[in-house]
Amino acid sequence: MILRKLAETLIVLLLIVFPFFIGIAIAGHTPYTEGNSFWKYVFLWGGISIGIALILVLLLKYFYRSFEQPLLGAIILLLMASPIIGIVGLAAPPDLSINMLDHPEREHLRYLILSLGALLFAVFLLLAFKRNLVQPKGTLRLIIIVLSFLCIAEFAWEFSHHYLYPEGLQAWMNQGSKAEDFGKHYDNVSFINVGVIGRYIQFSLILWLSFQLYKWRHIRIWNPIIISFFCMMGLISATVVFITEFNLPKGYEFLLAFFIPGMPFLLLYWIGIALLTGYKIQRKDL
Secondary structure (H helix, E strand, O other), X not given: OHHHHHHHHHHHHHHHHHHHHHHHHHHHHOOXXXXXXXXXXXXXXXXXXXXXXXXXXXXXXXXXXXXXXXXXHHHHHHOXXXXXXXXXXXXXXXXXXXHHHHOHHHHHHHHHHHHHHXXXXXXXXXXXXXXXXXXXXXXXXXXXXXXXXXXXXXXXXXXXXXXXXXXXXXXXXXXXXOHHHHHHHHOXXXXXXXXXXXXXXXXXXXXXXXXXXXXOOOOOOHHXXXXXXXXXXXXXXXXXXXXXXXXXOOOOHHHHHHHOOOHHHHHHHHHHHHHHOOOOOOHHHO
C-alpha cells in the first residue's frame, strides 16, 4: 500500500514537470534565436505532440476497461502538454518591437499553439457536461454553460487579436505612424479590460471545475488545494492589471506570470493528471 502511494506520487510529480522538461529540452531550437530554422522547430514540436497523442490514445485503447476514473477527460487535458511544451520551447516572450515584421511567423505560431489549448479546453467542457463529470443543476447549470462559452470566446478573441498583431503593425506603419506608438493603440485599455474579465471567468471556472471533480470523487484533494492557490494568484494579478492598466508597480511584476494566457492551460493539465490518478468511481460515470 505504501509502495503504491509512493509510486503514484512519483508519477504525479514526473507528469507535473514533464512538459517543462521537454520544453526546455527543445528550447535550443527556438525560432527566436537567429540562425535557427522556424520549420525545424515546428516539426520538432509537432513530432513530440504526435508522440504524446499516440501514447495517450494507446493508454485509452488498451487500459480503458481497467481504469475506473473518467479516463477520456484525463486524456483530453493531458494533451495540454503539447501547447505547454510549445510555449516553453519558444523560450522568449512575444517580440512586440518593429523586428516582429521580419519574422511574423513566430508570433503566428505562438498564438496557434495557444489556440490549440483553447480548443482542448472547449472539448473537455463539452465532455464534462455530456458525460456528467460535473453535475450542476437548474440555474447553476445555465450559468456555468454561459461562463464556459464566454471563457472560450475570450480565448478565441484574444488569440486572434495577438495573431494579427504583425499585420496591424505593418498597416499602422504604412499610414506613416510611429512603430513605438502602435502597442498602446492596439493593446489599449479596452483590450486590457476584456482580458481581465476573461481571466476572472477562466480562473473562476477552473477553480469550480477542480472542486466539482473533487466533490464527485474524480480527483484527490491535492489538486483543489494547488488549483486554489494559482487561481487566487491569477485573480489577484487580473485585479492589479485592471487597476494599473498593465503598468504594474516595481516589485509586483511577478504577478504577470499568473496573467499570461498559458497559465489556465497549465492548471487544466494538472487537473488532467489528477483525473488520471484520481479516486475510483463507477464505470457508468465514464
